[in-house]
Amino acid sequence: MWEFIFKDSKDISGCGVSGIINVKGSLIPGDLIIKSITCQEERGNGLGAGFAGYGIYPDFKEFYALHVMAEDKHYLENFERFLFQKVKAIYHEPIPTKKVKTIKNPPIFKRYFVKLELEEQVSPEEEENKLIEMVMYINANLNGVYILSSGKNMGVFKGVGFPEEIAEFFKIDKYQAYIWTAHNRFPTNTPGWWGGAHPFSLLDWSIVHNGEISSYGTNKRYLELFGYKCTLLTDTEVVTYLLDLLIRRHKLPIKLACTALAPPFWIEIERLNEEEKNLIEALRVVYGGALLNGPFAIILAYNGGIVGLTDRVKLRPLVVAKYEDYYYLASEEAAIRTICPNPELIWYPKAGEPVIIEMPMGTIPNQKSYI
Amino acid sequence: MSIILNVGDWSYTKVNQYIREKISEGETEFELHGVNGHRYLFAGIKQKIKAKIWGVPGLDLGCFMSGPEIHVYGNVQDACGNTMEKGKIVVYGMGGDVIGYSMRGGKIFIKGDVGYRVGIHMKAYQDKHPVIVIGGKTGDFLGEYMAGGTIIVLGLFSQHPEKPITGKFLGTGMHGGVIYIRGELDPFFLGKNLKISPITDEDLTYLKTILTEYCADMDENLESIINYRFSKITPLSHRPYGNLYAY
Numbered sequence: 001m002w003e004f005i006f007k008d009s010k011d012i013s014g015c016g017v018s019g020i021i022n023v024k025g026s027l028i029p030g031d032l033i034i035k036s037i038t039c040q041e042e043r044g045n046g047l048g049a050g051f052a053g054y055g056i057y058p059d060f061k062e063f064y065a066l067h068v069m070a071e072d073k074h075y076l077e078n079f080e081r082f083l084f085q086k087v088k089a090i091y092h093e094p095i096p097t098k099k100v101k102t103i104k105n106p107p108i109f110k111r112y113f114v115k116l117e118l119e120e121q122v123s124p125e126e127e128e129n130k131l132i133e134m135v136m137y138i139n140a141n142l143n144g145v146y147i148l149s150s151g152k153n154m155g156v157f158k159g160v161g162f163p164e165e166i167a168e169f170f171k172i173d174k175y176q177a178y179i180w181t182a183h184n185r186f187p188t189n190t191p192g193w194w195g196g197a198h199p200f201s202l203l204d205w206s207i208v209h210n211g212e213i214s215s216y217g218t219n220k221r222y223l224e225l226f227g228y229k230c231t232l233l234t235d236t237e238v239v240t241y242l243l244d245l246l247i248r249r250h251k252l253p254i255k256l257a258c259t260a261l262a263p264p265f266w267i268e269i270e271r272l273n274e275e276e277k278n279l280i281e282a283l284r285v286v287y288g289g290a291l292l293n294g295p296f297a298i299i300l301a302y303n304g305g306i307v308g309l310t311d312r313v314k315l316r317p318l319v320v321a322k323y324e325d326y327y328y329l330a331s332e333e334a335a336i337r338t339i340c341p342n343p344e345l346i347w348y349p350k351a352g353e354p355v356i357i358e359m360p361m362g363t364i365p366n367q368k369s370y371i
Numbered sequence: 372m373s374i375i376l377n378v379g380d381w382s383y384t385k386v387n388q389y390i391r392e393k394i395s396e397g398e399t400e401f402e403l404h405g406v407n408g409h410r411y412l413f414a415g416i417k418q419k420i421k422a423k424i425w426g427v428p429g430l431d432l433g434c435f436m437s438g439p440e441i442h443v444y445g446n447v448q449d450a451c452g453n454t455m456e457k458g459k460i461v462v463y464g465m466g467g468d469v470i471g472y473s474m475r476g477g478k479i480f481i482k483g484d485v486g487y488r489v490g491i492h493m494k495a496y497q498d499k500h501p502v503i504v505i506g507g508k509t510g511d512f513l514g515e516y517m518a519g520g521t522i523i524v525l526g527l528f529s530q531h532p533e534k535p536i537t538g539k540f541l542g543t544g545m546h547g548g549v550i551y552i553r554g555e556l557d558p559f560f561l562g563k564n565l566k567i568s569p570i571t572d573e574d575l576t577y578l579k580t581i582l583t584e585y586c587a588d589m590d591e592n593l594e595s596i597i598n599y600r601f602s603k604i605t606p607l608s609h610r611p612y613g614n615l616y617a618y
Binding site for chain 2: 039040042265268271313317332334337346348350351
């Protein structure tokens with residue numbers, strides 16, 4: 001059924017994205033993100049939709065939550081035999097789903113709350129690297145099974161359908177999160193398959209993307225040098241791994257990492273002062289392989305923040321709004337106003353300049369800050 | 372009597388169908404409330420109707436229309452006035468990207484800021500002469516590939532007082548029409564093969580005519596707007612890339 005993914009293909013898409021954060025860490029009902037993304041129904045064509053929620057597993061907040069998609073029971077059993085040798089699963093269960101008339105033959109979804117079984121004590125960062133290694137190995141080598149998300153206290157729910165169908169299928173209205181992102185897909189160059197839907201996630205990073213990463217091949221090869229394997233064959237996957245590499249592993253502040261992905265033009269660099277000029281030139285030289293070409297508007301989320309970024313010539317739209325402790329990001333202003341009719345502030349961010357919204361430190365468990 | 376509608380729960384298809392039906396019955400005035408993301412409103416309408424919209428209309432407001440006058444008490448999304456031919460759209464808020472895309476006639480007045488590529492591919496022919504007036508500031512690529520018509524940027528009613536009046540690559544590929552900027556423009560922001568010149572008396576007369584109408588719609592004072600230095604941007608040649616691929 002999933003043989004097509006081994007063939008060469010790339011993705012061009014024009015989609016809709018939405019994101020909400022409450023910077024005080026209050027929980028936002030799933031209904032809101034559903035309402036926002038379905039307001040942008042016209043931006044998708046029913047071939048993919050998905051949601052990422054942060055803060056949805058408070059009872060298991062110290063464990064990595066693996067959201068797993070399997071083609072059938074046989075593949076799932078095979079996967080479990082492998083998994084249980086590698087990790088200690090404190091709890092696992094099928095991800096609750098609902099029968100939706102329009103969704104035919106969905107895969108099997110299960111979630112596992114796990115700790116790595118390591119022989120020696122390692123740093124948290126090293127532990128995350130080991131987890132990534134395992135996720136990469138499973139996604140690349142085990143047949144018929146994919147880990148769709150692997151962060152703590154967060155999870156990705158995605159599949160083939162319109163946003164309201166996928167929301168109904170995964171019962172998104174039953175979850176509450178302090179950060180939500182959502183996607184409505186319009187794939188034009190790859191088949192709309194369950195693994196190719198957004199968000200793309202690794203550890204607690206998740207990305208939803210509207211656009212096309214034309215530099216996919218270059219980025220993919222660059223990432224392979226660092227052990228990342230692109231297995232889901234949709235361009236957006238590389239953005240997730242690039243951000244993990246630049247921010248978590250190479251410790252670039254998030255703004256600088258975004259600058260590496262969408263750097264200023266050389267004519268703009270010329271006008272900077274000497275110090276900034278050296279910095280940006282160095283960034284362009286060192287991270288040339290991370291430069292994203294092509295149109296994009298992305299929303300990135302992690303345990304602690306949400307970031308909006310567009311390509312440097314703004315070939316895809318993004319609107320941002322603020323109301324009290326909430327920040328909203330979306331492809332269309334209407335998608336924000338449908339859940340927040342009178343924001344205090346609403347603006348169109350400048351091309352290539354990230355909008356970074358972080359919670360103050362100490363707001364949520366296992367919080368990360370990359371400012 | 373106006374047709375007054377609250378379209379909050381309606382799909383854009385239903386709204387547009389209803390409006391068309393009423394127009395064919397001879398109705399000429401509409402008030403739409405609760406508009407949020409409804410696409411293609413008044414698309415292709417040829418009658419000289421009047422409409423007031425409260426909320427944020429969706430993409431392609433008034434696309435292909437040649438007649439209506441639409442007042443929007445809110446912001447407009449991308450591609451408002453796409454390939455519009457006649458009529459007028461007045462926006463009392465801000466505008467998104469590609470406003471007036473391929474516009475070939477009529478007027479779009481925006482009070483606040485606008486996004487990227489506003490007025491892209493605008494063109495004029497004989498008595499058709501599209502005009503866009505932006506009260507705030509603009510993103511990059513204003514008037515990209517512009518072939519005709521007029522864009523006026525005032526930079527006055529912006530939520531970004533610290534920013535330059537326009538973005539980069541202004542008028543890239545422009546080979547017809549005029550862009551007027553209130554104040555000076557740093558040539559860094561200018562696309563290639565364009566020139567900046569001071570306005571002539573003829574330009575001033577034209578600006579006065581347009582801005583009088585703009586100020587009447589926006590309830591602003593004409594004198595304080597017009598008594599200022601304006602810069603005029605025009606292409607150096609009507610075929611700037613004539614030899615790009617043929618030499």
